[in-house]
Amino acid sequence: MTMYGVPSHWRRYKERYRLSGTRCETCGNIYFPPRKVCPHCRREGKPVSMNFSGKGKVYTFSVIRVPSEGFEAYAPYVIGLIQLEEGPKVTTQIVDCSPEEVYIDMPVEVCFRKLREQGKEGIICYGFKFKPTTDAILKK
Numbered sequence: 508m509t510m511y512g513v514p515s516h517w518r519r520y521k522e523r524y525r526l527s528g529t530r531c532e533t534c535g536n537i538y539f540p541p542r543k544v545c546p547h548c549r550r551e552g553k554p555v556s557m558n559f560s561g562k563g564k565v566y567t568f569s570v571i572r573v574p575s576e577g578f579e580a581y582a583p584y585v586i587g588l589i590q591l592e593e594g595p596k597v598t599t600q601i602v603d604c605s606p607e608e609v610y611i612d613m614p615v616e617v618c619f620r621k622l623r624e625q626g627k628e629g630i631i632c633y634g635f636k637f638k639p640t641t642d643a644i645l646k647k
C-alpha cells in the first residue's frame with residue numbers, strides 16, 4: 508500500500524466531512540445524521556445545519572470478534588453507540604484503545620480514520636470514528 512497523496516486528501520476530507528447535523532428552530536430537536544425535514548414538526552419545522560463539538564460518551568458498546576468482510580484486519584474491534592454532547596446518538600467504531608479498556612460513560616471524541624480498503628489497489632475510504640479523550644483511560 509502506498510501512502511502517496513494521502514495527507515492532502517485527508518485535509519480535504521476533514522473540511523468536507525465535519526461532524527454536522529440538523530437543529531430544528533421550531534422545537535429545538537437535534538438530529539444526526541442531518542435531516543431535511545424535522546420528523547417532529549413536519550411542515551412547521553425549520554431545520555438548520557449545525558456543527559457538533561465532536562465530543563460525547565459511550566452509551567453502550569459491543570466487541571466484534573468475528574468481523575464482516577473487509578474488516579478482518581481490525582478484529583477484534585469495538586462498535587459503540589456514542590451519545591454526543593448535543594444529544595443525538597451515533598453508532599461508530601471506537602479506536603485507539605483495546606476492547607478491554609472501553610467502558611460505559613467513557614468520554615470520547617471524534618477522529619477521522621480509514622474506514623476500509625477495497626482490494627489491493629482499491630479505494631481507501633475515510634470517515635469518522637471515535638477515540639477515548641486523553642484522560643478517558645486515566646479516569647477509569
Ligand SMILES: [Zn+2]
Pocket residue numbers: 531532533534535536545546547548549552553
Ligand atoms: Zn422540529
